[in-house]
Amino acid sequence: MNAEIIAIGSELLLGQIVNSNAQFLSKQLAELGINxxxxxxxxxNGSRLSDVINHAKKRADLIIFTGGLGPTKDDLTKETIAAVLNRKLVLDKVALTRIEEYFSRRGRVMTENNKKQAVIIEGSKVLPNDNGMAPGMVFTENEITYLLLPGPPKEMQPMFLSYAKGYLSAEVGGSSIIISRVLRFYDIGESQLETELEDLLDQQTNPTIAxxxxxxxxxxxxxxxxDSEEVAESLLNETEEKIMKRVGEFFYGYDNSSLTEVAFELLKKKKMSIASAESLTGGLFGKRLTSYPGSSSTYAGGILCYTNEVKRDLLHIPAQLLETSGAxxxxxxxxxxxxVREKLLTDIGISFTGVAGPSKSEGxxxxxxxxxxxYKNKPTVVYSLRLAGNRDEIRNRTVKYGFYYLLKELKKGGNNI
Incomplete structure (x- = not known):
């Protein structure tokens, strides 16, 4: 099965809301082996939606619609689909009863236009809405399956999982599955990465590499x-191993993990504590780390040393060094x-100093x-960078590099840094 997902709603085009439904549905369809x-x-807009439907009919055998099933005049999804396919719209009494009960439970008066939500395309299998009013529906015509789902994610997602997913699984038949794995890298550009993996990218078939x-x-x-999940996992592992041999030094995590999260988890695993001294970053490192529950087990605290006086008085940076080498x-x-490590009695101390802009400082x-x-009982490592961007970009990238270098050092040191 090859699918197209069509989201209906002017608010999506205006950027007022994000189309999270498409992401959710794509992941779910991948599990079913649906492309x-x-x-x-x-x-x-009925005219533009008609055009979209006619295009989709030429290139997909599963078309999923989200949104446009509500009670207002601009909810045109099922009316437009029915017109394009020359199908009738009929009132579904079961759906109407559920909508009436929905209003009754909430002690609200049901307006006449809400009956519109109980209207379905003739011949559809109705998908109950356990979290709202507008039911979904699914039907097949000329070997194309049409699936209509409500727009609000809190209604759409449970409807798909409870009713639509099983229906599609039976339609697809077979047992082919699609599995994806995301590898995350830092401190390497996309062009360099592609150069290192050029032959693998040219030869890719299954798995694909993107x-x-x-x-x-x-x-x-x-x-x-x-068809086999075990074989699929094995193929992913083999491809990952080839990639890691070439660019593994830049790898930091999988899927949706962030540098901060991975560093935090590794600090916890090693039972190590850290303190920060922040000039350039103004507390951003500490803010990122403390966004995770339980961060007090690893992060003791930090010192914001934005001026030379604070560096001198709180961190005991010699005045002569500040005058000669500079902050x-x-x-x-x-x-x-x-x-800062000594002052806050931690295993690790990390510091940030630099020029965020907009003008030079100390030349x-x-x-x-x-x-x-x-580190305690280890030589201190200092990384130097030349970053581009505006003030906020430089500060944010500095913190990311801080977590990246911290990860590198933690991995180098094994369990006993």
């Missing part, structure tokens, strides 16, 4: 299709990391950054 080749969004650039990250999505220096970053260019990582 999704197109996502389409169209406004509340690189994708993100916000400072690069991801690779591996997708495999097979934006490898030497200052090293002492900041070492002294250093905008984007000059130093990140120090100090």
């Amino acid at each position: 999704v080749y197109y996502h389409t969004v169209v406004g509340d 690189p994708l650039a993100g916000n400072g990250d690069v991801t690779i999505r591996l997708t495999v299709k097979h 934006i220096s490898k030497e200052c970053a090293q002492l900041m990391a070492e002294h 250093k260019e905008v984007g000059t950054v130093f990140i120090g990582i100090a």
Whole structure:
């Protein structure tokens, strides 16, 4: 089965809401071995929706609609589909009773236009709405299956899982499944990654390999299709191993994991504590880390040392060093990391100093950054960076690099850093 997902709603085109339904449905269809080749969004306009339906009929044998099943005049989905397919609309008494009961339970008066939600396309199998009023429906015509679902995710998702998924599973038959795995990398550009994997990308068949650039990250999505889940997993593992041999040094996690999350989990696993000294980043590192429940088990706290006076008085950075090397220096970053670790009695200290802009500081260019990582009984490591972007971008990327370098050091040190 090849599917197209059509989302109806002008609010989607205006950017007022995100089309999360398409993402959810694509993942669910992949589990059923159904290919999704197109996502389409169209406004509340009958003529344009008719055009979209006619296009979809030429390229898909499963068309899923979300939205446009409500009681108002701009809810045109089933009316338009019925017109395109020359099918009648009929009142479903069971659906009407459920809608009447819905209003009764809430002590509200049902207006006449709500009866519209109980109207279905003739010949449809009705999908009950356990979390709202408008029922869904599914039917097949000329070997194309049409599935209509409500727009609100709180209604659509449970309806699909409870009623539509089983129906489609029976329709598809067979046992082919699609499994995807996302590998996440940092500190390597998309072009460099593709160069390293060029021959693998050229030869890909099953699994497929799809690189994708993100916000400072690069991801690779591996997708495999097979009748056996065990074989599918084995194929994914083999392909991942080939990729890791070439670019594994830049790898940090899977699927939806973030650098912060992976670093936090590794700190917890190793039962290690960390403290931060932040000048350039103004507390962003601590803010990111403390967004995770239980972070107090790893993060002791931080010192915001934005001025030289605070660096000198709280972190005991020598005044002479601040005058000669400057606050934006490898030497200052090293002492900041070492002294915050000692002051807050942690296993690790991390420091951030640099120039966020918009102008130079201490004669250093905008984007000059130093990140120090100090360990108990280990030499302190200082990383230097030259970052591009505006002030916020530089600060955010600095924190990401902080978590990335922290991960690298944690992995280097085994269980006893």
